[in-house]
Amino acid sequence: MAVSLAISSLNATPQTREASLTTSWCAERLVGVYEAATPTLAIAVTATRHAEVVETHVRVQGKFRCACSRCAEPVELDVDTEFDHHFVGPGQLDAGDPLDADSAGLDDDPDVSEHDGAKIELDELCIEHVILALPDVPLCDDDCKGLCPRCAINRNHESCSCDLREERSSPWAKLAELRVQKD
Ligand SMILES: [Zn+2]
Numbered sequence: 001m002a003v004s005l006a007i008s009s010l011n012a013t014p015q016t017r018e019a020s021l022t023t024s025w026c027a028e029r030l031v032g033v034y035e036a037a038t039p040t041l042a043i044a045v046t047a048t049r050h051a052e053v054v055e056t057h058v059r060v061q062g063k064f065r066c067a068c069s070r071c072a073e074p075v076e077l078d079v080d081t082e083f084d085h086h087f088v089g090p091g092q093l094d095a096g097d098p099l100d101a102d103s104a105g106l107d108d109d110p111d112v113s114e115h116d117g118a119k120i121e122l123d124e125l126c127i128e129h130v131i132l133a134l135p136d137v138p139l140c141d142d143d144c145k146g147l148c149p150r151c152a153i154n155r156n157h158e159s160c161s162c163d164l165r166e167e168r169s170s171p172w173a174k175l176a177e178l179r180v181q182k183d
């Protein structure tokens, strides 16, 4: 399940490998909001190597399930994300200034890291990019009308006659206003 490539197998000719990563493995990183809808993420890595520098282009595809943030209906989200990542040889990232590795320019670049001289590992990067590709506020539809705050019907399917102006003057709304002021 690990996505790793042996450095010695790579050369200047781009090579594409396909791999998969079990989605359950990353589910706990999705803080309970998302759950995997397919058992694996499909990964395609294209890699080239020039001396110790390995350049990769990675595509990750998967499917996740979650509840809409407004109406709580189940939502299925396709993730299809691509990224580039370069690996340099061991010790090359902070070669510029060994006393102050953190200030070495390349260290700050999220798209470059070191390989261990034997292989490159892409699992963590794939997971990170999938998480970045998932929306912070998942919606079943951009125009989702959500639930009525009063009677909780799903306003995408039904309409109600609740007077929401009155809702705003309810004790709960007052409390909410107080909270906002406090913050
Ligand atoms: Zn919705």
Ligand SMILES: [Zn+2]
Residues within 6 Å of the ligand: 148, 149, 150, 151, 152, 153, 160, 161, 162
């Ligand atoms: Zn209502």
